[in-house]
Every structure is written in C-alpha cells, then in structure tokens.
Amino acid sequence: MTSRQDLFDTLAQVGKALGSGHRLILLERIAQGEASVETLASAADLTVGNASAHLQHLRRAGLVTATRSGKQMLYRLTDQRLVTLMSLMREVAETNLAEMERLVSRLFAEKNADGALEAVSRDELLAGLKTGSVALLDVRPENEFAAGHLPEAINIPLEQLESMLDELPRDREIVAYCRGPYCVLSHEAVQRLRKLGYRVRRFDEGFPEWKAAGLPVH
Amino acid sequence: MTSRQDLFDTLAQVGKALGSGHRLILLERIAQGEASVETLASAADLTVGNASAHLQHLRRAGLVTATRSGKQMLYRLTDQRLVTLMSLMREVAETNLAEMERLVSRLFAEKNADGALEAVSRDELLAGLKTGSVALLDVRPENEFAAGHLPEAINIPLEQLESMLDELPRDREIVAYCRGPYCVLSHEAVQRLRKLGYRVRRFDEGFPEWKAAGLPVH
DNA sequence: CCAACATTCTAATGATTGTTAGAATAAAAC
DNA sequence: GTTTTATTCTAACAATCATTAGAATGTTGG
Numbered sequence: 001m002t003s004r005q006d007l008f009d010t011l012a013q014v015g016k017a018l019g020s021g022h023r024l025i026l027l028e029r030i031a032q033g034e035a036s037v038e039t040l041a042s043a044a045d046l047t048v049g050n051a052s053a054h055l056q057h058l059r060r061a062g063l064v065t066a067t068r069s070g071k072q073m074l075y076r077l078t079d080q081r082l083v084t085l086m087s088l089m090r091e092v093a094e095t096n097l098a099e100m101e102r103l104v105s106r107l108f109a110e111k112n113a114d115g116a117l118e119a120v121s122r123d124e125l126l127a128g129l130k131t132g133s134v135a136l137l138d139v140r141p142e143n144e145f146a147a148g149h150l151p152e153a154i155n156i157p158l159e160q161l162e163s164m165l166d167e168l169p170r171d172r173e174i175v176a177y178c179r180g181p182y183c184v185l186s187h188e189a190v191q192r193l194r195k196l197g198y199r200v201r202r203f204d205e206g207f208p209e210w211k212a213a214g215l216p217v218h
Numbered sequence: 219m220t221s222r223q224d225l226f227d228t229l230a231q232v233g234k235a236l237g238s239g240h241r242l243i244l245l246e247r248i249a250q251g252e253a254s255v256e257t258l259a260s261a262a263d264l265t266v267g268n269a270s271a272h273l274q275h276l277r278r279a280g281l282v283t284a285t286r287s288g289k290q291m292l293y294r295l296t297d298q299r300l301v302t303l304m305s306l307m308r309e310v311a312e313t314n315l316a317e318m319e320r321l322v323s324r325l326f327a328e329k330n331a332d333g334a335l336e337a338v339s340r341d342e343l344l345a346g347l348k349t350g351s352v353a354l355l356d357v358r359p360e361n362e363f364a365a366g367h368l369p370e371a372i373n374i375p376l377e378q379l380e381s382m383l384d385e386l387p388r389d390r391e392i393v394a395y396c397r398g399p400y401c402v403l404s405h406e407a408v409q410r411l412r413k414l415g416y417r418v419r420r421f422d423e424g425f426p427e428w429k430a431a432g433l434p435v436h
Numbered sequence: 437c438c439a440a441c442a443t444t445c446t447a448a449t450g451a452t453t454g455t456t457a458g459a460a461t462a463a464a465a466c
Numbered sequence: 467g468t469t470t471t472a473t474t475c476t477a478a479c480a481a482t483c484a485t486t487a488g489a490a491t492g493t494t495g496g
Contacts, residue, residue, distance in 0.1 A: 005263075007321040007400055009239035014307045014315075018233030020484085021226035037443060045223075050485055052444055057483095062314030071442050071493055078314045081306055088303045089232045096280030096296045097232075103225040182225055238454085255473060268455060270474055275453095289463055289472050 017061035018089065022046060023054050030064060031083055031208035032140065032179055033147025034076040083212035090181060108187050119204040120175050122213070128175065135169045137176040137200075139189045140207070148217050150177065150210055158185050161192055173199045180206030235279035236307065240264060241272050248282060249301055249426035250358065250397055251365025252294040301430035308399065326405050337422040338393050340431070346393065353387045355394040355418075357407040358425070366435050368395065368428055376403050379410055391417045398424030 017023060022044050029035060029043040041051035055075055058064045063082055066073045077083070094100045120128070128134035129152065136153040138145050145155040156164045168174060174193065178185035186202040193200045211217050235241060240262050247253060247261040259269035273293055276282045281300055284291045295301070312318045338346070346352035347370065354371040356363050363373040374382045386392060392411065396403035404420040411418045429435050 003321065003325045004400070004402070005239055005243075007239075007318070007325055008242045010315060010317050010321055011308060011311050011400075012237050012239045012242055014311045015233055015236030015238070015242070017237075019230050019235075019237040020233070021223055021228075021230045022484085024226045024230055024233070025223075047486070048443075049487080053484075056444080062311060068493085073443060079310050081310055081313075085303065085306045085310060088299055088306065089229060092297050092299055092303060093229050093232050093280060095299075097228060099228050100225070103221065103228055107221045107225055182222070182229075184222070265456070266473075267457080271454080274474080286463080291473060
C-alpha cells in the first residue's frame with residue numbers, strides 16, 4: 001500500500017512547486033516566454049543563486065525545462081496547461097480566501113482612483129476587436145512582446161508610455177494588457193493614460209491566458 | 219512592492235495545500251462526499267490528530283469547509299473546481315514526470331494481468347450508456363455511493379463483490395468505476411470479475427470527475 | 437590558453453512543516 | 467452532572483525547505 005503513497009507524493013511535487021510565492025512569480029514571468037536566470041531573478045527580486053535553486057525545483061517537478069543558449073540557460077514552461085492550472089488556482093483562491101480580495105485591491109489601490117479597475121473581459125475584447133472599435137495596447141517590455149503578443153497589439157513598454165503617445169488613437173477606446181491578472185503594468189498605464197484624457201480600460205487577463213485559451217497569437 | 223509578494227504568497231497557500239501526498243489522499247476521499255475526521259484519517263492512514271492538522275491546513279487554504287453534525291465534524295470541498303484543478307495537476311504530472319508512469323503502473327501492476335488496465339473513456343461510456351450496451355458498476359463503499367453516484371449505476375462494494383454477483387448482467391459489458399484515476403477499487407473488481415468470466419472494463423475516471431464535468435448525478 | 441560571464445553546486449544558517457502523544461474542548465448519551 | 471465520543475490544541479522533536487555567500491562548472495571571446 002506504500003506505492004499508492006509514493007504516487008500521491010510524486011503528484012504532490014507539482015503542488016509543492018506551486019506552493020511558493022517566489023516560484024509563482026517566476027512562473028508568471030516564464031509564461032511570457034523563455035527567459036534567462038538573471039532575467040527571472042530580477043523579475044522575482046531574488047539573488048541569482050536563489051532563483052536558480054527555485055528553478056531547479058520547478059524543473060524537478062516537471063513544470064519548466066531549460067535549454068542552453070550560449071552562456072545563458074533559457075527556461076520555459078513544459079506545458080501550456082500550467083497557465084490554466086494557475087488560473088484555476090487563482091479562481092479558487094479568490095473565491096475561497098477572503099484575504100485575496102483585500103490583497104488584490106491593495107495591490108491596485110493607488111491605481112484605482114477613477115474606476116481604472118473596471119476590466120474588459122475576454123469576450124468583450126474579442127467583440128471590440130472584431131468591430132474595430134478598440135485599439136490593443138501591450139505595455140510589457142519589448143522582449144516579452146517580441147516573444148509573443150495578441151494580434152494587432154501595439155507595444156509601448158510602460159517606461160516609454162509618455163514618449164510614444166502618437167502611436168495611440170484618440171478616436172477609439174484603448175484596451176491595455178500585460179502579463180496577467182496580477183500584473184500592475186496595465187493598471188499603471190490605464191491610470192496614466194486616463195490622466196491624459198484617453199479613453200482606456202485594462203484587459204482582465206494577460207498574454208499567457210490568451211494563448212492558453214487557444215486564441216491566435218503573433 | 220511587498221503587497222505583490224503578499225498576494226502571491228497567499229495564492230501559494232493553495233499550492234502548498236496541494237503539496238502533500240497525505241493531503242491529496244484526503245482530498246480524493248473528500249471529493250466523494252462529506253466525511254468525518256475519523257473516516258478521513260483512516261482513508262489516508264493517518265492518526266486522527268494528524269489528519270485533523272492537515273484538514274486545518276486545507277481549511278486555511280480555502281479548499282475545504284467543515285460543519286458540525288452532532289459529535290462529528292463533516293468536511294467537504296469548498297469548490298467543485300478543485301476536482302478539475304487536481305485532474306489538471308495529474309495530467310501535468312503524468313505528461314512531464316517520467317516517474318509518474320512507473321508509479322501508476324506499479325500501483326496497478328498485479329491487477330493488470332490480462333489487460334485490465336485498458337480503460338473506458340468518458341465519451342465511450344456515455345455512448346455505451348445511451349445505447350444500453352453497458353451496465354455501470356460502482357464498487358465504492360455504500361456510504362460513498364449514497365452520497366452521489368453516476369446515473370443507473372449498481373452499487374456493489376468491493377468486499378461484497380462475490381456475494382452479489384446476481385446483480386450483474388451476463389449479456390452486457392460491465393463498466394466499473396470508483397473514486398478516481400488513482401483508486402484501485404475498480405481495478406481490483408475488473409480483475410476479479412474477469413476471472414469469473416464477465417466482460418468488464420474499468421472507467422478512466424471516478425465519480426468526482428464525472429460530477430465536476432457537469433454530467434448528471436444521482 | 438586565459439579572462440569574463442552566466443549558472444549551478446556546496447555548506448551553513450534559520451524558518452517552516454509533519455508527526456506524535458497527551459491535554460483541552462465540545463456535544464451527546466445516560 | 468458525569469461519562470463517552472469526536473475533534474482540536476499544545477508542546478516537542480525531527481525533517482524539510484529557503485536563503486546566502488562563496489566555490490566550482492561550463493561557455494564565449496579574445
């Protein structure tokens with residue numbers, strides 16, 4: 001009867017791997033596209049050594065793979081289903097953990113002055129894109145945009161937002177997106193663009209969720 | 219920037235809760251229907267005190283709730299999505315962890331003498347039920363059957379299999395199911411019934427997966 | 437081959453978790 | 467009210483995990 005226990009212990013490795021905030025942040029970044037240890041360490045605010053250790057952990061649990069490219073190791077997700085898995089975790093947590101709501105609103109607190117929290121759902125966005133009534137804005141850094149983005153999205157990394165305003169339409173609503181539901185970039189963008197008088201809302205989800213849903217990407 | 223970390227740490231509580239073989243076994247049992255601490259402790263082969271501690275852990279992570287019923291506390295899942303979450307974990311683990319395959323086949327090794335591992339998929343089962351070409355056999359204990367089962371299933375708990383053979387048809391194929399993909403009951407049943415000359419296969423999944431898929435239950 | 441760089445490994449530390457046995461609590465039965 | 471039964475809490479210990487600093491490995495570019 002111990003082989004049953006072994007099986008569940010091995011399955012639990014996947015859970016364990018998902019059981020650390022630092023690793024979830026690493027995964028959020030990896031889901032944007034392959035990245036080096038240093039990139040990942042800085043995204044998660046970890047020392048390189050520590051990030052490497054967490055990445056080994058994720059690797060042993062079968063969640064990421066690494067390939068060498070020159071001097072760097074590039075980590076990527078083994079499986080698109082992980083994005084779905086993490087979305088489900090998020091939904092379960094938001095539904096059943098009272099604390100989550102508080103933390104989400106705190107994270108976006110200062111960015112929610114004038115209703116910037118109201119998000120566009122996937123269906124709304126799809127409808128808007130079909131009729132051409134919205135322009136899509138990707139505010140992630142350039143290299144993440146290059147690794148994959150929503151069709152017809154314009155890339156203006158958040159740092160360059162004010163200097164690239166001429167790329168944005170005035171006559172249509174703008175929908176901004178970034179890495180995912182817990183990424184602050186699009187919130188920040190919405191806040192800043194609203195101050196400048198743009199009609200802009202953020203998209204509910206990010207690039208990984210869009211891709212995992214089987215929707216077309218570029 | 220620490221509120222972002224807090225958010226992911228809280229989300230990670232869900233992962234942590236899923237990061238223990240003992241807790242996954244508890245959840246497999248809870249997914250069959252509400253159960254007392256003692257029932258759960260014996261299902262997971264834990265002392266009652268230890269099981270209680272794990273259940274508190276699951277509770278804090280928002281995965282289960284408890285209500286008192288007389289002397290007993292009854293634990294149940296907070297959320298049907300957890301069954302989907304665990305199925306996804308299983309798929310990811312089976313796809314990406316080589317060890318899983320070995321462990322699954324070891325768990326069912328002795329029960330796979332004559333191809334008893336070949337399972338019926340959900341679609342096959344649905345088709346067979348529609349045409350009336352299969353009889354459904356639920357080999358879980360009586361109380362789990364009573365808490366919910368697939369429509370038209372006959373309940374013969376594994377221990378009573380040989381003494382209740384007259385409930386089983388000889389002219390149709392029998393499909394046996396139990397708690398889920400890693401439950402040995404239906405395997406054992408298939409093996410024993412085949413020795414007796416019955417035409418019988420097992421169902422891929424269990425009652426919780428069927429229910430979580432939104433299919434009708436009784 | 438050497439120097440520079442990216443990553444992983446090692447060893448040591450502190451923090452967290454799992455487990456047990458036994459005490460405390462809470463409801464039910466008498 | 468006292469006893470019984472089910473569960474949770476407490477304290478203690480062992481085991482596991484996260485983190486850091488620094489050494490070791492492997493790759494690139496001279």
